[in-house]
Amino acid sequence: GQNIDQPTEMTATEGAIVQINCTYQTSGFNGLFWYQQHAGEAPTFLSYNVLDGLEEKGRFSSFLSRSKGYSYLLLKELQMKDSASYLCAPRGYNKLIFGAGTRLAVHP
């Protein structure tokens, strides 16, 4: 079967660091994507991991462990504009499998 598990909601303070975890089980695996989605808008690409380890891109980093079926997204120096949903999406044979997403609220 296919299952994606992320926390439903998280809160954090402006300037802080937050880690959003994702565990997954999919039929076939061809990498894992993280997308950001602001309310009422389309998902926008943040990061992609296909090999184990950490990928860093500015304030955002993403980690993957294929053997554990685990990924996390790390957001540093949080800004108010980072308040959004963050979607973990492993790719199966042809398509992305999305979790329900984690709604992050950043407070002053």
Next chain:
Amino acid sequence: GAGVSQTPSNKVTEKGKYVELRCDPISGHTALYWYRQSLGQGPEFLIYFQGTGAADDSGLPNDRFFAVRPEGSVSTLKIQRTERGDSAVYLCASRLAGLTDTQYFGPGTRLTVL
């Protein structure tokens, strides 16, 4: 260049009616996806086109849903005999060519079935 565009942005229809939703992918992108997103949920896969053909339509919920991409560019998602449960945001995404390429999403069409 232009991103993925979708029309209309909003569609309100009555139960039982037929609707068509249009997607214009990024120029040159060979792969096109349709997803459906309900409130508070992540996007749910519906169908994937590689070129003109539907490579995977396993996510279409039933035979009321159909999609075409006749010239390998623009795609239309067609829903017959709409039901209230079809109300959702329908998202289109396109990808360049390789399986590792990123999918870029359009702004979506919000469908409301009364």
